[in-house]
Amino acid sequence: MGFLHHTFSDVYARQNNWLTRIDVRVKLLYVISLLVMNLLAKNILISILFLSASFILLFSVKIPLKATLRSMLIPLSFAILILFVKGLHEGEKEWMSFAVAGHTVSLKEEGLRSGLHTCAKALGGISLVIVFSCTTTISRVCTGLKWFRVPNTIIELLAFVYRYIFLLLDEVSTMWIAQKSRLGHSSWKKAIKSLGTLGGMLTIRAFERSERTYEAMRARGYEGGGILTINLSPWKKREYVFVIGMVLILSLFIYAGNVQIW
Amino acid sequence: MVALQIRNIRYRYHDGTYALCGVCLDIQKGEFLAVLGPNGSGKTTLLKHLNGLLKPMEGEILLEQKSLAQYSSREIFQKVGIVFQDPNDQLFAPSVWEDVAFGPMNLGLSKNEITHRVEEALSLVGMLQHTNKAVDALSFGQKKRVCIAGVLAMKPEVLVLDEPTCGLDPAGVTSIMTLLKELNDKYGITIVMATNAVDLAPIYMDRLAIMYQGSILTVGAPVDVFSNTDEIKHACLELPQIAQLMQVLRDEDNLPMGNLPLTVGEARKFLAHRLNGIRLMIRDQVSA
Amino acid sequence: MVALQIRNIRYRYHDGTYALCGVCLDIQKGEFLAVLGPNGSGKTTLLKHLNGLLKPMEGEILLEQKSLAQYSSREIFQKVGIVFQDPNDQLFAPSVWEDVAFGPMNLGLSKNEITHRVEEALSLVGMLQHTNKAVDALSFGQKKRVCIAGVLAMKPEVLVLDEPTCGLDPAGVTSIMTLLKELNDKYGITIVMATNAVDLAPIYMDRLAIMYQGSILTVGAPVDVFSNTDEIKHACLELPQIAQLMQVLRDEDNLPMGNLPLTVGEARKFLAHRLNGIRLMIRDQVSA
Amino acid sequence: MSRSVALFTGVFLLVFFAFGKAAYAMHITEGILPPRWVFTWFAVVIPFVGIGIYHVKRKKKAVPGYLPLVGMLGAAVFVFSCFPIPVISLNGMATSHPCGTGMSAVLLGPFVSVVVAAIALLIQALFLAHGGLTTLGGNIFSMGVLGSFSGYFAFKIAQRCKLSLFWCGFLAGTISDLFTYLGTSIELGLLVINKGGSFLKAVAEIFGMFMMTSQGVLCIVEGVIVGFILLFIYRRKPSILLDLGVIKDAAKPVQM
Ligand SMILES: Nc1ncnc2c1ncn2[C@@H]1O[C@H](COP(=O)(O)OP(=O)(O)OP(=O)(O)O)[C@@H](O)[C@H]1O
Numbered sequence A: 001m002g003f004l005h006h007t008f009s010d011v012y013a014r015q016n017n018w019l020t021r022i023d024v025r026v027k028l029l030y031v032i033s034l035l036v037m038n039l040l041a042k043n044i045l046i047s048i049l050f051l052s053a054s055f056i057l058l059f060s061v062k063i064p065l066k067a068t069l070r071s072m073l074i075p076l077s078f079a080i081l082i083l084f085v086k087g088l089h090e091g092e093k094e095w096m097s098f099a100v101a102g103h104t105v106s107l108k109e110e111g112l113r114s115g116l117h118t119c120a121k122a123l124g125g126i127s128l129v130i131v132f133s134c135t136t137t138i139s140r141v142c143t144g145l146k147w148f149r150v151p152n153t154i155i156e157l158l159a160f161v162y163r164y165i166f167l168l169l170d171e172v173s174t175m176w177i178a179q180k181s182r183l184g185h186s187s188w189k190k191a192i193k194s195l196g197t198l199g200g201m202l203t204i205r206a207f208e209r210s211e212r213t214y215e216a217m218r219a220r221g222y223e224g225g226g227i228l229t230i231n232l233s234p235w236k237k238r239e240y241v242f243v244i245g246m247v248l249i250l251s252l253f254i255y256a257g258n259v260q261i262w
Numbered sequence B, C: 001m002v003a004l005q006i007r008n009i010r011y012r013y014h015d016g017t018y019a020l021c022g023v024c025l026d027i028q029k030g031e032f033l034a035v036l037g038p039n040g041s042g043k044t045t046l047l048k049h050l051n052g053l054l055k056p057m058e059g060e061i062l063l064e065q066k067s068l069a070q071y072s073s074r075e076i077f078q079k080v081g082i083v084f085q086d087p088n089d090q091l092f093a094p095s096v097w098e099d100v101a102f103g104p105m106n107l108g109l110s111k112n113e114i115t116h117r118v119e120e121a122l123s124l125v126g127m128l129q130h131t132n133k134a135v136d137a138l139s140f141g142q143k144k145r146v147c148i149a150g151v152l153a154m155k156p157e158v159l160v161l162d163e164p165t166c167g168l169d170p171a172g173v174t175s176i177m178t179l180l181k182e183l184n185d186k187y188g189i190t191i192v193m194a195t196n197a198v199d200l201a202p203i204y205m206d207r208l209a210i211m212y213q214g215s216i217l218t219v220g221a222p223v224d225v226f227s228n229t230d231e232i233k234h235a236c237l238e239l240p241q242i243a244q245l246m247q248v249l250r251d252e253d254n255l256p257m258g259n260l261p262l263t264v265g266e267a268r269k270f271l272a273h274r275l276n277g278i279r280l281m282i283r284d285q286v287s288a
Numbered sequence D: 001m002s003r004s005v006a007l008f009t010g011v012f013l014l015v016f017f018a019f020g021k022a023a024y025a026m027h028i029t030e031g032i033l034p035p036r037w038v039f040t041w042f043a044v045v046i047p048f049v050g051i052g053i054y055h056v057k058r059k060k061k062a063v064p065g066y067l068p069l070v071g072m073l074g075a076a077v078f079v080f081s082c083f084p085i086p087v088i089s090l091n092g093m094a095t096s097h098p099c100g101t102g103m104s105a106v107l108l109g110p111f112v113s114v115v116v117a118a119i120a121l122l123i124q125a126l127f128l129a130h131g132g133l134t135t136l137g138g139n140i141f142s143m144g145v146l147g148s149f150s151g152y153f154a155f156k157i158a159q160r161c162k163l164s165l166f167w168c169g170f171l172a173g174t175i176s177d178l179f180t181y182l183g184t185s186i187e188l189g190l191l192v193i194n195k196g197g198s199f200l201k202a203v204a205e206i207f208g209m210f211m212m213t214s215q216g217v218l219c220i221v222e223g224v225i226v227g228f229i230l231l232f233i234y235r236r237k238p239s240i241l242l243d244l245g246v247i248k249d250a251a252k253p254v255q256m
C-alpha cells in the first residue's frame, strides 16, 4: 500500500497520561514560547536541551521511539540541506573544498557552524511540536486555538478537514487497490492516467459527500452558523501553577540562551 | 392520533427521474413503521420529504394537521429528526460530545441545557462513557448510535431513519433495533425507518409500508402485508425466512394454518403446539 | 487440490492496530467459501492479502504451492480477482464497456480479444444489453454486476468478494448469489466472500470460516459450524433464522433432532417428516 | 586525495538523501527561519488568509452549504497531496507527493485556496511533523499564496487563450508547482544574504537542486494529473465543474 505511510501523531494523543491531561492552553503557551526561545537562543545548548527534554517527555508517556524517529526523518533531512546551503554560501574561511567538473566547491567554516546551529534549532523545535501533537487531540487543539482568538472559520475548517481526511484516504486507497488489481498501475503511463482518474473520483465523491453532509447538518438546524461547540473549561489551580512555572523557566532560558559559548 | 399525513406527493429529480409518483400514507403517533422496498423505489426520497429537506412538487405533508409548508424549517427539524444511512456523512465534528451538541447549539439553548441534553441523549443510546472520544475511533455501530443521539438531543417527536442496520453485524443489528424499540416503547417516539431487511420487520415493527417504483403498494400490520405473497414478490422482496418455511409447510405439505407465523416465536408456538398436540393426541389414543 | 494456503499470517496497520493475528486457512480449488465475522474482525484485511495487495508481516500465502512473494503482481492479479464492497469505488470509466475493458486493456491484449472478453464477461453477469450505458445511470445491483464483470474479464481462477450483498434488496441478493453460485458451479471459479449475512451461508456456501478479532475461530461445513452455538454467539453472530427456530424447538420443546436444519429446505424436510410421520403413526394406531 | 574523494562522495550522498527527502515534504522545517523572516512571512500572508476567510464567510451566508463544501474539497486536496506519484529522475525511480494547490486554486478560487493550504500546512506541521509552526508563514507564502495565485492565473489565462480543459489544468498544476518551489528556494536563499553569501546564486542552486531531483519531473507530472482530473470530472459529472464555476458551458474538454 503506497498510501498513508504517514502516521498522524494524534493516535497517541487519545491515550490518557499526565501530558494529555494538561490543559491545552497551557501546553500551547509553553510550546509557542519555547519555540520562540529556540529561535532567539544564541547558543546551541538550548536547542539540544529542548531536544533531549522532549525525548524524555515522550519516553515518559510511552510513545514508541521508532515513531518519533520516523517523524523526525524529514525535518532532519531538511536540516542537513540547510547545513550545506549555509556551508556553501556563508563566510570566508574554507573548511574544505572539492573540484566538481572544473568548478571549485568550497564549504566554509563559518557557514557550517551557523548551519549546525540551525540544524539543532530545527531538531529542537520539531521535537517540541511532536511532544505537543502526541499529547493533544484535534478537538483540544481547536479549543486552544479558539482561546488564542484564531478566527472561527479557520478552526471550523480545520476540524472539518481533519475529520474527513481519514475517511477519504480510506476510500481512495480502496479505489487505488481496485485499479491496481486490474493492472491500472502496471506501467508508468498507465499509472499517471490512473492517478488522474483517482483524483477525479476523489473530487467527485468529496463533492457528493459534502452535499449529503450538508443535508445532515441542515436536519440538525444548521443555517450557516458555527459548527463547533467549544467548551472552554475554567482554569484550575494546576493550570496557574504551570503558567507560573513557565514564567520562571522562561526567564532562566532567556538568561541561558544569551550566554555566548560558541 | 396522526403524527404525519402524506397526501399524494410527487417528486422529480433534476435529471428527470420521477422518484415519487403519488404517495399517500398516514403515520400514527407512537407507532413503529417500516418502509420496505427494493433499491431505487424511492424510500430515501420519501424520508427526506418528512422533514422538509425536499419539497414535494405536488401534494402536501401535514404535521399535526398543519401543512409542512406553514412551519419554519427550525420548527420542523425540532419535531422530526432524521438519521441517514452513512454515519460518516453525519458526524462532522471531531469528538462525540461536540457532534451531539451541534443540534442543541443551533437551537440556541443555554450552555447548561446543551450539556444536559447531550448527556441525556448519549445515555439513551448507551454511549455516555465515550463522550470525549474522537469520532474516528468509534466502530461502525457506535457511530450509528452517536448519529441517533445527535438527533435525539433535539428532542424530536418523530424519528426517521434510513436503513439503520445496513452494514452492521448481526449482534449490532439486534442492539440497534432493541434501542429503537425501547425509544419507541418507553419514550413514545414515533419511528419511521426505511429498510431492506424483511426478517426484522415482523419482530420489531407495528406496521409496514411496501414501496415500489415511487408509490406505496400496501400498508398494514406485518401479518397482513406478508400474507399477500404475490405482492411481496412483485416488489422484489421476500418473505422472512421463517414465513418462507411455514408457507412451504402450508402449501406443499398441507399443514393447515391460519395466519402465517412470521417470527421465530410465533412459528415455535405454532409448531410446538402442533407437534405436542399430536404427541398428546397419540398418548391419549394409545392409552384409550 | 488447494488453490490458496494461508499460513499463519499476521498484519498490523500503521497506527498499531493488529488486524490479523495468526490466520491459517486452506482454500480448495473450486469451492465456495464464506468468511463470516463481526465488524472489525479483519475480513477485509484478510481478503486484501489474498491477491498480494497487503503483504503479511509474518507468515505466508501459497498460491498453487508457491509463495505469493514469488509471483509478479501481474500474475497474481490475473489469477486472483477482487471485488470490493462499494461498487462506486471500482467503476472508473464513464461507460460500462470501457470499465469492463479496463483490465483486458492493461493486459495488453489485442483489440479483438478485448472485445471478446468484455462481451463474454458482460453476458456472464447478464448485463450485455447495458453495454453502452453510462455507469451513473445504473442501479446499485447493476453496478455490482458490472464490477464483477470487470474482474471476470481478466479470467481469474479465484474470485474474492467483500460483502457483495450489502445494501441490496432481497431480490438483488438472490440474483447476485445465484450468479456467484453459477460461476462457481458451471465455470469452476473458486469463490471466497466476506459477509455478515448468516442466512445466506447455508444456502449457497460449501464451507464457512468464522473470524473473530483477527483470527479464525472455526472452519467447516455450515452444519458443523452452526452446531457450535456458543462460538457463534461469542463471535457476535447469530444462527440463521431457521436454525434459531429449530434450536428452540430442540432445546425448549424437546424435539429430538440430529443436525440442526439450517435452510428452509432442510427444515421443511425435517418438519414435514415429523408432522406427517406422527400423523401416519396416529392413523396406524387409530386403525390398529 | 582519496580521503577527500571519500569525503566528497559522503557529502554528495548526504546532500542527495537530504534533497530527496526534503523535497518529499518541501515545507520549511521548524526552527530554520530566523525571527525576522518568521515575522516578515507572517506579515505577508496574513492579509491573504484574512481575505480568504472573508470570502468563505460571505459565501457561507449566501449558501450555507459552502462550508462543508470547502471543508470536504479541502480534505480531498489534502488526500490528493498524499498521492504517491511515480517520477523518474536523477535519483532513479522514486515516488513524490504533489502539492495540490494548483487543483484547489482551480476548484475553489485563489483566496479560499490560500485558506485551504494554510489549514493543510497546519495539520502537516502539527500531526505529521512536516513543516513547522514558526515557519508556517513562510510555507503559506510559497505554497499557499504563490502556488494558488500562479495556478489560478495560469488556468484563467489558458482558458482565455481557448486552450482545452486538459491543457488549462496542466498549466495550472505545473506552474503552481514551479512557483511553490521557487518561493521555497527564495525563502531559503534569503537566509544567506546577511552573512555575505550571494543570494541569487544560492536561490539558483537550491532551485536547481529541487528541479534535478524528483521535483522537476513532478511539476510536469502533477500538471498532467490535474489535467486528467479535470477531464475525468468533465466526462463523469460536468455539473460539478459548472457549479464550482470552473468552466462555462462551452468548454472544450480534450484536444491533445
Ligand atoms: N440525487 C438524485 N438525482 C437524480 N436521481 C436520483 C437522485 N437520488 C435518487 N435518484 C433516483 O430516484 C429514485 C429513488 O431513489 P431513492 O434513493 O429514493 O431510492 P431508495 O428506495 O432509497 O433506494 P435504496 O434502497 O437503494 O436506498 C431512483 O431511481 C434513483 O435513481
Ligand SMILES: Nc1ncnc2c1ncn2[C@@H]1O[C@H](COP(=O)(O)OP(=O)(O)OP(=O)(O)O)[C@@H](O)[C@H]1O
Binding pocket: A170, B140, C013, C014, C015, C017, C018, C019, C037, C038, C039, C040, C041, C042, C043, C044, C045, C046
Ligand atoms: N487503514 C486502516 N488503518 C488502521 N486500522 C485499520 C485500517 N483498516 C482497518 N483497520 C482496523 O483493522 C481491523 C480489521 O478491519 P477490517 O476492515 O479488516 O474488518 P472487517 O472484518 O472487514 O469489518 P467490516 O465487517 O466492518 O467490514 C479493525 O479493527 C479496523 O479498525
Ligand SMILES: [Mg+2]
Binding pocket: B043, B044, B045, B162
Ligand atoms: Mg436509500
Ligand SMILES: [Mg+2]
Binding pocket: C043, C044, C045, C162
Ligand atoms: Mg470489511
